[in-house]
Every structure is written in structure tokens, then in C-alpha cells.
């Protein structure tokens with residue numbers, strides 16, 4: 001059954017809302033490894049007074065102290081201050097690798113048979129980044145301590161600046177989120193929690209399903225679960241009927257008529273975008289993993305949220321599907337749904 005007709009007027013209603021799209025920024029919810037502070041480890045370095053020894057020295061040091069696991073660290077750094085008596089400094093080894101002596105000297109650190117010590121000063125301690133930087137902010141922080149190499153993911157850099165989506169894309173995202181807000185309000189009017197979710201096929205810019213919280217009827221019917229079930233129904237599956245709730249609806253995908261071959265059907269939410277007013281809980285986040293969601297956009301965080309607040313299910317390496325998550329879409333309108341809701345922390 002196609003309910004496309006009932007969806008059209010709402011889409012049109014929000015077409016004029018592009019100006020609201022400038023008031024929010026969609027930030028990526030990155031993994032802990034990408035978000036954490038730069039971890040530092042103590043190491044020994046020595047000044048290179050005579051530049052001419054550098055290449056020989058690096059070769060000898062690489063064989064004496066190979067710095068395993070620190071491939072991101074550059075062995076030599078230039079002194080930035082011109083007044084320095086030596087132009088370069090070279091990293092010798094981690095403090096944990098140094099011979100155990102009372103006072104570390106050039107003699108204890110570099111056995112003469114392994115490394116020629118002419119042209120070098122006395123060792124000093126430095127802190128170097130323990131892990132390769134994964135984001136530009138991490139890279140910039142790491143480089144303050146010691147020169148570090150960085151394989152930049154340009155999309156992450158742009159996303160962290162809040163500039164991944166164009167004004168036109170943001171206007172469309174706002175439209176979708178406002179459909180979720182409208183569904184959330186309809187759910188609240190039916191006595192449910194004010195949470196709404198909208199599934200979109202980003203290839204066709206078509207809303208596939210709209211759902212709201214129905215947990216008053218069934219404890220597992222959170223908005224995201226309802227929305228996924230409606231997507232499944234649009235594909236001929238699904239477990240439940242939400243016919244009693246007019247705001248919960250789906251459209252039959254175009255491939256149903258264009259191509260009748262089963263093999264061409266997407267697996268539930270493959271490649272789809274979900275817009276949900278509030279950060280999903282663990283159950284909903286796992287359902288999104290299992291249904292192979294493409295991306296998730298949410299408006300406001302939740303105390304028990306599993307896509308950024310309490311957990312980051314979408315970045316778990318031991319799960320067989322990972323996806324991008326962005327927060328802050330139409331934030332004001334989403335927050336307004338919960339500002340008067342005394343149970344806002346209960347999800």
C-alpha cells in the first residue's frame with residue numbers, strides 16, 4: 001500500500017524552511033580514538049651540532065633503536081629558534097628503551113661501537129605522541145610536541161569544521177528533520193514520548209518511512225524501531241502494524257514497479273539516511289547496525305544515547321557494520337520537543 005499521497009503535503013509545507021538551516025551545524029560523531037587527547041610518551045633526544053653527521057646518525061640509530069610502533073614520528077627535527085647553538089635534534093629512543101643507569105648520558109645511550117657520537121650534544125628528555133594522529137586537531141596538537149606525519153582524511157577535516165554539507169544540502173536535511181519533529185509531536189499527542197524518525201533514500205531524495213515513538217503500546221516500539229519496521233514493510237516484510245497512527249507511514253520503493261527482481265532489493269536500510277530527533281538508545285543503535293543503515297543524523301543528545309553520549313555503537317570495530325553519525329541537525333526544533341518533557345533523560 002502506498003501512502004505517498006499523505007506524505008506530499010508535509011514535504012511541501014517545509015520547503016520554505018531553508019533559512020532555518022543556517023542556525024545549526026551538523027558535527028560528526030567520531031570514534032574515541034579520533035576524539036581523544038594526544039597521548040604522549042617520554043623519549044630521549046640529542047642535539048645535532050654538526051649537520052653533516054645527520055644521515056649517518058639516522059641510519060645507525062634506526063638499527064640500534066628502530067622505534068617500533070612510532071612510524072608516525074619523524075626522527076629529526078629542526079630547531080625553530082635561530083639563536084639555538086645547534087640546528088637539529090634527533091630522537092634517540094623511548095625512555096622505556098633506554099639503558100637503566102642513574103644518569104643518562106650520551107655515553108650510556110649510544111654505545112660507541114653502534115653509533116658515532118661526534119657532532120652530538122648531551123641527551124635531554126622530550127615528550128612525543130604515542131599514536132599516529134587521526135584528525136587534523138590531533139595532528140596540530142601532536143606536532144607541537146614533536147614533528148609527526150599525518151595521513152589526512154579530508155572529509156573528516158571538513159566535517160569537523162562543520163562545513164561538510166552545503167547550504168542546499170542543509171536545507172534538505174532540515175526539511176527531513178522537520179518531518180521527524182512533526183511525527184514526534186503527533187506521537188506526543190497520542191500519549192507517547194516525543195521522538196520522531198524519518199528514513200530517507202539519499203539517491204532519490206525520497207522519504208521512505210516516517211515513524212514516531214509507540215512504546216505506550218509496546219515497550220520496544222521506540223521511534224527508530226518503528227521506522228525500521230515501516231521500511232521493512234515497504235519492502236514486503238515488517239512485523240508490526242502501525243495503521244492506527246496516521247503519522248507513521250511508508251512509501252513503496254520505486255524498484256517495486258521498475259524492477260521486480262528480488263536480488264535488486266536493498267537489504268532493509270542499506271544506503272539510507274535516518275533523521276531522528278533524539279540520539280538513539282543502544283537497542284535502536286543495534287537495530288540500525290543490523291539493518292545496515294548508511295548514515296544517521298540526530299538533533300539532540302540523550303543521556304542514554306548510544307551514538308555519541310554513552311556509547312559509540314557506530315564506531316565499534318568488532319561489529320560487522322559501521323556508519324557515519326552527525327549530531328546537531330535542526331537542533332533548536334529538536335531540543336524544543338524535550339524542553340518541557342520531564343522525562344527527557346528516560347529513553
Ligand SMILES: [Zn+2]
Nearest residue numbers: 222280281284
Ligand atoms: Zn531506542
